[in-house]
Amino acid sequence: MSKAPRGPRKAVRRGPWSREEDAKLTDHIAKHGLGRWSDIPRLAGIERGGKSCRLRWLNYLRPDLKRAALSQEEEDLIIQLHSIIGNSWTLIAACLPGRTDNGVKNFWNASIKHKLRRRGIDPDTHEPMVDEGTRNGDAQHILPSHLAAGSNTCSHGALPLPDSITSYVDTDPLELQHGVVLVQPVVSSSSKVGSDPSSTGSDTGEQCPNGADRAASCSI
């Protein structure tokens, strides 16, 4: 991250992206690869901020994205991973090929959270909720039955948990709180989750099929 001299701040467009903007961004990245996000709007002729371009590309335009609804296996895996590593959406998304952190987060907040609450489970702690009427004390309800038994695979075994995460399943809660941090050396050489040096300033930033350019590479 160099300190490039910058001109006066240009007014940037906001709101939904137009087809033309999408095409410009896609075309630019196809021709030149991913460079500095802050330069891309100017080079591609888009009146947006670099941050906005980055978000649009990662969450919507990337060719390897899955657009289909999340499967039951994916949903179960998200619940299981969340119970282990919490709101580390980037890490969770890295274990779901073609899914984005934003998508996983959205699905969690919009759907899974409500489902768990309806089942009397606190979505934050994955413990039974203590409100009267929802008290049941049955830990088996925290996770889908096939997951609660301690399996490290989802119902059909299609999406096994990566070793870097399953290794923390049996640790005590205090250790689990640091699971994400402890996982980092395994999944990335960077000191920060989701920070992969190849994701910026490199033409090879999109090599990982599941978008792990921006997240911990999953060892599935």
Place this chain on the structure above:
DNA sequence: AATTTGACCAACCGCCTTGCT
């Protein structure tokens, strides 16, 4: 047919970390 509700998605915001000067 009109309104309400819930699910889903796209996008922005603020904060933090990283790396360069």
Place this chain on the structure above:
DNA sequence: AAGCAAGGCGGTTGGTCAAAT
């Protein structure tokens, strides 16, 4: 060592659409 810009992440908001009432 400090300051700054860029990148990255999680939280939140607002819009759209379909199903239910």
